[in-house]
Amino acid sequence: MKKGVIWLAAAAAMFSSVATARAQSNSSIVEQFAVTSPAILQSLLQKGQLIFIDNAKPGEPQFVTVITLFDAPIDKVFSTITDYDHYVGNIPQTTEVRVTKKQGNTWFVNYKIEFKFSIIAEHANYTLKQVLDPPKSVTWTRTAGNLDRVEGSWRLISIDNGEKTIAFYREYTDISSLGFLVRYMLEKQPVLNTAISTSSALVYAKAMEKWVDGGNKQPTAKK
Numbered sequence: 001m002k003k004g005v006i007w008l009a010a011a012a013a014m015f016s017s018v019a020t021a022r023a024q025s026n027s028s029i030v031e032q033f034a035v036t037s038p039a040i041l042q043s044l045l046q047k048g049q050l051i052f053i054d055n056a057k058p059g060e061p062q063f064v065t066v067i068t069l070f071d072a073p074i075d076k077v078f079s080t081i082t083d084y085d086h087y088v089g090n091i092p093q094t095t096e097v098r099v100t101k102k103q104g105n106t107w108f109v110n111y112k113i114e115f116k117f118s119i120i121a122e123h124a125n126y127t128l129k130q131v132l133d134p135p136k137s138v139t140w141t142r143t144a145g146n147l148d149r150v151e152g153s154w155r156l157i158s159i160d161n162g163e164k165t166i167a168f169y170r171e172y173t174d175i176s177s178l179g180f181l182v183r184y185m186l187e188k189q190p191v192l193n194t195a196i197s198t199s200s201a202l203v204y205a206k207a208m209e210k211w212v213d214g215g216n217k218q219p220t221a222k223k
Contacts (some may be wrong), residue, residue: 128150
């Protein structure tokens, strides 16, 4: 726990100019830093993920960005991120992930998620339009389902002569449409949406890191 606090404090000091910026600025500034000074960012990431939460204005979505160091080439990271047939068993809370249509580098992916947080237990079923730019990025927006708004991206930067990858996972999910209990809790404590988004983003990024490192199984895809 102390290591995490020290690490976050160091990160906050290094990116103090970013701390008051909004999410899109956060992402671009830190991504630029990863290109110009990858060794410094890498030294921080070796202690764990970095997390940024944007200062959204009222009525605007509050994005969460998780930065992860993968001990793998960029092509392997990208192929794992887009290996949707094997998300179940590798990514927590996913019960089904299926590519429903491909139009070149634009894929439509349906997700079924067993959403759990504290006393909340709901099921999400939604489709994302995902635009792939291999091996650098994947961006997505929600097109259908019982979540009103989902958007985000993976952006990858190759370092160490191609041996490692710094990845930026940025996402926003509006969970208020999941049911009466969720809406009620968010009305009483709006900060819960950010807390849940942060927790979910971190769990997802850690699971992806484990998967890329070969620590997860590759179950047979459902037909």
